[in-house]
Amino acid sequence: MSLQVTEATFQEEVLAVPGPVLVDFWAPWCGPCRMLGPVIEEVAGEVKEAKICKVNVDDNPDLAGKYQINAIPALMVFKGGKVVASALGVQSKATILEMLKK
Amino acid sequence: MFDAIIIGAGPAGCSAALYLCRGNARVLLLTHGGSSLLQAHTLENYYGLTSVSGSELYQQGLNQVRRLGATVKEEEVLDLSYDGNFILQTNVAAYTGKALIMATGSVRASLPLPGLKELEGKGVSYCAVCDGFFFRKKKVAVLGNGAFALHEAAVLEPLAATTTLLTDGAALPAESKLPGVDKKITALEGTEHLTGVQFADGSRLDVDGLFVALGTADTNALARKLGLVLEKNYLAVDQTMHTNIPGVFAAGDCIGGLNQVATAVGEGAIAGMEALKFIRAQAQHK
Structure with a gap:
């Protein structure tokens, strides 16, 4: 399962982690986000070498602001606290797996 | 059904x-x-x-x-x-x-507008329902002049500070009460984030968000x-x-x-x- 991350836990759960962390910025009112949700869970169930997190942008506006999220769903891959890959809109599982290899 | x-x-x-x-x-x-x-x-x-x-x-x-x-x-x-x-x-x-x-x-084919591709997700959007929320109390514009553009504008109007219709040279729709600009657009401004739109006559408009809704969806x-x-x-x-x-x-x-x-x-x-x-x-x- 993916991990819900908040402004309070983002530093510890995402930025402080050396290996790849996928963050799915989403909101409950966003239709395309609901389509992407199951794919993210599928990835979380399969991939052991990366951490899979979700940030609700409604509840965490400061994080959305910091990473300049102006459209969702938005995916970002962090490595050692830095963004190494990002994608906008719903992505296929293959694309997400590819992003995690970067 | x-x-x-x-x-x-x-x-x-x-x-x-x-x-x-x-x-x-x-x-x-x-x-x-x-x-x-x-x-x-x-x-x-x-x-x-x-x-x-x-x-x-x-x-x-x-x-x-x-x-x-x-x-x-x-x-x-x-x-x-x-x-x-x-x-x-x-x-x-x-x-x-x-x-x-x-x-x-x-x-x-997408519009050959300088800055459009680069600013996608950084102010340029193709879906008002999905992204309008991020432009609460900000200045947005909708690019287009048909029913689709007016539909997108209607989603944005209650959220945004201002909603302007940009027609890129086409006629402004008579049924719209929104402020509109019917001049040709030459470029989008901004690097990290969209800041404005430039028109052919040299004038410009401050915008934080541009929703592309040309023609039909x-x-x-x-x-x-x-x-x-x-x-x-x-x-x-x-x-x-x-x-x-x-x-x-x-x-x-x-x-x-x-x-x-x-x-x-x-x-x-x-x-x-x-x-x-x-x-x-x-x-x-x-």
Whole structure:
């Protein structure tokens, strides 16, 4: 399962982690986000070498602001606290797996 | 409630409709009256027909699906969502369907506007319902002047500080009360984030968000509203025309490939049969 991350836990759960962390910025009112949700869970169930997190942008506006999220769903891959890959809109599982290899 | 809603009445859409109707499904076929087939003066490479005009083949296809009982409506699709069924909003009404077939035709070339591609997701958006929230109390503009542009503007107006309609040289729609600029656009400003729009006469407008809604809602816009995966601007499908969303199928020019009537008809047939399977499996499940 993916991990819900908040402004309070983002530093510890995402930025402080050396290996790849996928963050799915989403909101409950966003239709395309609901389509992407199951794919993210599928990835979380399969991939052991990366951490899979979700940030609700409604509840965490400061994080959305910091990473300049102006459209969702938005995916970002962090490595050692830095963004190494990002994608906008719903992505296929293959694309997400590819992003995690970067 | 329809069993299947098909967007697009070209060879792919009509072919899908044929198989669905013959499988006893209730079918709604939506078209805004256009198809690249209508531009084909004569076709001489379609099986069994020595020579036929594009418009004649198009009309015969529509007549054929009407005869089989499909409901054909000439309406423009403005919005697309999902709540267990697929909900389509047109310029006339809203419809629901259990399955959806995208046969939306050739992909429109994007506007050759400097900054447009670079600022996507950084102020440039293609979906007001998805992204309008991020522009609360900010200055936004909608690019376009048709029903689709006005629909997007209506979503943004209650949220944004200002909502301006930009027509890029076209006439401002008479029915709109929104502030509008009918000058040609030359470039978008901003590097990290969109900051403004430049016009041909040298003037400019401060904007934080630009929502692109030119012409009718095309494949790209509809895909973003629903959450369909695009690959190089085409709808991504597997070999059986399934998209990434269960119950949504795609066929014809909108999935790329040869852009031929022959392939569109074949893909439409597969999409129609797969949609039929999906609808029947759903009925058994309930």
